[in-house]
Amino acid sequence: MGQMVLEIDRSALQANYRALADKAPGARTAGVVKADGYGLGAGMVAAALSEAGAQDFFVAIASEAAAVREATGPSARIFILSGHMDGADFGDSIPVLNSPEQFFRDRAIRPGQPFAVQLDSGMNRLGFEPGEWAGLKSEIMAAGPELVMSHLACADEPDHPMNSRQLAAFRDMTDGITVPRSLAATGGILLGPDYHFDITRAGIGMYGGMPFADARPVIRLSLPVIQTRIVEAGETVGYSNTWTAQRRTRVATVAAGYADGIHRALSSDSDRARINLLAGDTPCPLVGRVSMDLITADVSALETVPDSLDLISSVQKVDDVADVIGTIGYELLTQLGGRYERRII
Numbered sequence: 001m002g003q004m005v006l007e008i009d010r011s012a013l014q015a016n017y018r019a020l021a022d023k024a025p026g027a028r029t030a031g032v033v034k035a036d037g038y039g040l041g042a043g044m045v046a047a048a049l050s051e052a053g054a055q056d057f058f059v060a061i062a063s064e065a066a067a068v069r070e071a072t073g074p075s076a077r078i079f080i081l082s083g084h085m086d087g088a089d090f091g092d093s094i095p096v097l098n099s100p101e102q103f104f105r106d107r108a109i110r111p112g113q114p115f116a117v118q119l120d121s122g123m124n125r126l127g128f129e130p131g132e133w134a135g136l137k138s139e140i141m142a143a144g145p146e147l148v149m150s151h152l153a154c155a156d157e158p159d160h161p162m163n164s165r166q167l168a169a170f171r172d173m174t175d176g177i178t179v180p181r182s183l184a185a186t187g188g189i190l191l192g193p194d195y196h197f198d199i200t201r202a203g204i205g206m207y208g209g210m211p212f213a214d215a216r217p218v219i220r221l222s223l224p225v226i227q228t229r230i231v232e233a234g235e236t237v238g239y240s241n242t243w244t245a246q247r248r249t250r251v252a253t254v255a256a257g258y259a260d261g262i263h264r265a266l267s268s269d270s271d272r273a274r275i276n277l278l279a280g281d282t283p284c285p286l287v288g289r290v291s292m293d294l295i296t297a298d299v300s301a302l303e304t305v306p307d308s309l310d311l312i313s314s315v316q317k318v319d320d321v322a323d324v325i326g327t328i329g330y331e332l333l334t335q336l337g338g339r340y341e342r343r344i345i
Helices: 010-022 034-038 042-052 062-072 100-109 130-143 161-174 186-191 318-325 329-335
Strands: 005-008 028-032 056-059 077-080 094-097 116-118 199-202 219-231 249-255 276-279 282-287 294-298 308-312 341-344
Touching (some): 010 199, 034 062, 034 329, 042 056, 042 062, 062 077, 100 130, 249 282, 249 308, 276 294, 308 318, 318 329
Parallel strands (some): 005 341, 056 077, 094 116
Antiparallel strands (some): 005 219, 219 308, 249 294, 276 282, 276 308
């Protein structure tokens, strides 16, 4: 049996980064490599982005910084979005402080060390609220933050009024300060120059996901065929007899399942749209239920069944699959499990 293969196109990752950077020519473009580089390997992603020109990187928690530092060398700046969590070891990374409590703890424990600040411009998740910022702004600015940032809640919906409200709130809190500002991740970059400020944060678009519709596909997910069989009309396939053959059907069983991040919502008895495995451009409809380690597909349209079938490729992209599951490309990428052999091309 072959391997489950997650093929990662390093050049496409770099091209997507450069394309997003080109959309904000007046800003530095950072790379967001949290969640192990969106599931693709933070070290590999960070090294590729560093070669493409990235000098700043964002991770979620302090423990994610080590792999990025090893990949990028000493000159890169690594920001920790969760800020100063109690007991965290930051090394030479930069915590993004999200509250008065984090600010005072960080300054007490790390006096003189670099830090950044996040403001809540309306998302109500992380960051100083406007009143807190107003009360501490002079003290914080005197301490010399590396960056002041916020995060957009609805940037993937360009016409959403929340975007302009948050932009106005961010400007109201930060106009006139003398340190770099950052508001835009991938969606914000695509909203245009009003949102770019000094540093943009390229994330899901680098990895081939929406809302960056022009992104080059970065991954191909190939699943090995273990066995094929003929299923006669009236026979069933898989758990709970949820799929019954309406005609004589050739069915292939492939090695992957929900243990590998392939959600049960792709099962053919779901009330969602059907999903295909692919032999090149030829669709092979998934039949029956996705189980822990196995998927079955109708390969009757193929003259010869290949050694593997693709779930994600340039034909059926990550967001196409995510849409059928009822989720987003971010979740699908970060849920791809450790059993895949990751091949860099």
